[in-house]
Amino acid sequence: MxxxxxxxxxxxxxxxxxxxxxxxxxxxxxxxxxxxxxxxxxxxxxxxxxxxxxxxxxxxxxxxxxxxxxxxxxxxLPTDVLVVAPATIEEMGRVAHALGNRHLPAQFLGPAAEVAQLPGHDGLMLLQYDHTAEAFLQETGVRFARVERQMEVPFRHAEHTH
Known part of the structure; x- marks a missing residue:
């Protein structure tokens, strides 16, 4: 068919x-x-x-x-993602800048989004799992969790030039 x-x-x-x-x-x-x-x-x-x-x-x-x-x-199907919950706007800016330079597709969720491992947040950044991003988040002490999540919209790379 x-x-x-x-x-x-x-x-x-x-x-x-x-x-x-x-x-x-x-x-x-x-x-x-x-x-x-x-x-x-x-x-x-x-x-x-x-x-x-x-x-x-x-x-x-x-x-x-x-x-x-x-x-x-x-x-x-669920996707292996890193869910990042920065504590401050400054921390969010640093994370977004550092990970943006790696050209990783990201999605953002507001304060109402629930992730059991990350209670009490002001907003979340979701990335497809990447071991270098995980290492960066661990090194910088930014609060994050690696989870399997059913994504409403699939990740896609944005077109860009330098």
Missing amino acids: IVEAVLGNLAELTEQERAGLHLERVALSGPELRKRVQRVVTDHGTELGLHLAERRELKDGDILHREGRNAVVVST
Whole structure:
């Protein structure tokens, strides 16, 4: 079967609509979420070819196929990340400058974001795991944790020149 378009997302369905669905899941990692053309296999062994016309990243819960009460949906795999919780704005500036020079893609979460290992923070910086970044954070004494986290948006490198 060839999938050419995403039919919606589970989050857009009512609780009643979701309750009756039988789901087959396609587990994808960050880089796979950005591919328009690929071959995937569901957790039930169903093989699908993705040939998406629209250029967009797949998200957790995206519906790839639906037939009656059966649906094939995307399930994002957790990513190995460093979650950084600087204590001050000065510390955040130093960390962002040092790690920015390494051109590591980053994402930021506000004070309401919960990470069990880092309670009581003013905001978080998330990086894909990198051993040199981890060593830097250890050396500088910045509070951080290495965790497996399901990312809402996959990491991507920003285009830049020097």
